Amino acid sequence: MSGSWSTGLCDCFSDCDSCCLTYCCPCVSFGRVAEILDKGEISCCLHGSLFYLLAGFTVVGGCIYACLYREKLREMYGIEGDNCTDCLVSSCCLHLSICQNYRELKARGFDISAGWEGNVEMHTRSVTSAPGVQGGMNR
Template sequence: MNPNESNTKSTPQAPVSYTSPPEEQWSTGICDCFKDKTSCWVTCWCPCITFGRTAEIVDQGKPSCFTATRNCLMLAHLFGIGACIYTCTYRAKLRVHYSLPPKPCGDCCVHFCCFFCALCQEYRELKIRGLDPEGGWAAANAKKLKDRTTAPPIPSPGMTR
């Protein structure tokens, strides 16, 4: 290389790395069922009701609690494992909405291995975040709108002499 020539080669630069926002964490663990004893007992006796309530909130009122409960019950009686596949899709929607990690494992695996605990955890998560599934979507939405109220504007002082 001639000393009079400038070095036209550019030095390689480090690639720009983009990091995604940090994932939030589940408010409670998968085995913390007794932190909400009422929903735990309802889930033990009729898990489809807990699922129906959660599904109504996750999908913002469509399907209704009744429809989601009925679908879960029919799938459980007709296909057995079909209910786990149906319910795990709502866990995935809940995780995406709140940026929750797939812990302790994937959604379908959690619903297949720990069906009752998964339903309880999802129910608790919504309840802790202020969307009580027991009241349904209409009540949760009304509460959310009520919480958004803003303070009245402060009038500017009038003209003075």
């Protein structure tokens, strides 16, 4: 899946739930995406609140904040593009950009609403013991 986005920028109808959430409460969608990209270092609530303040007082501030996380997602998964395109998309199509980021993380196996800790727990729950070594350990 690396190399390109799993969905297009305007593919909102492929996931109506994230589209509706992003349209009604972009700060929640953005906060969830940013928490996962930061691996839980900063909470969804703090990211969402900061986005709300930046976008509420200066639209440009919210766009720049969203652009930084779009770049982070793209670089993390080796998705083609560049920083200029990320800024342009985040500035001109902010809601679509956030929604695409949300869908991308879902396509890569994350349950966005569970947050970072919830995803870590879900992925480690199935691991009950260390893998066996075939043939034993030899020197």
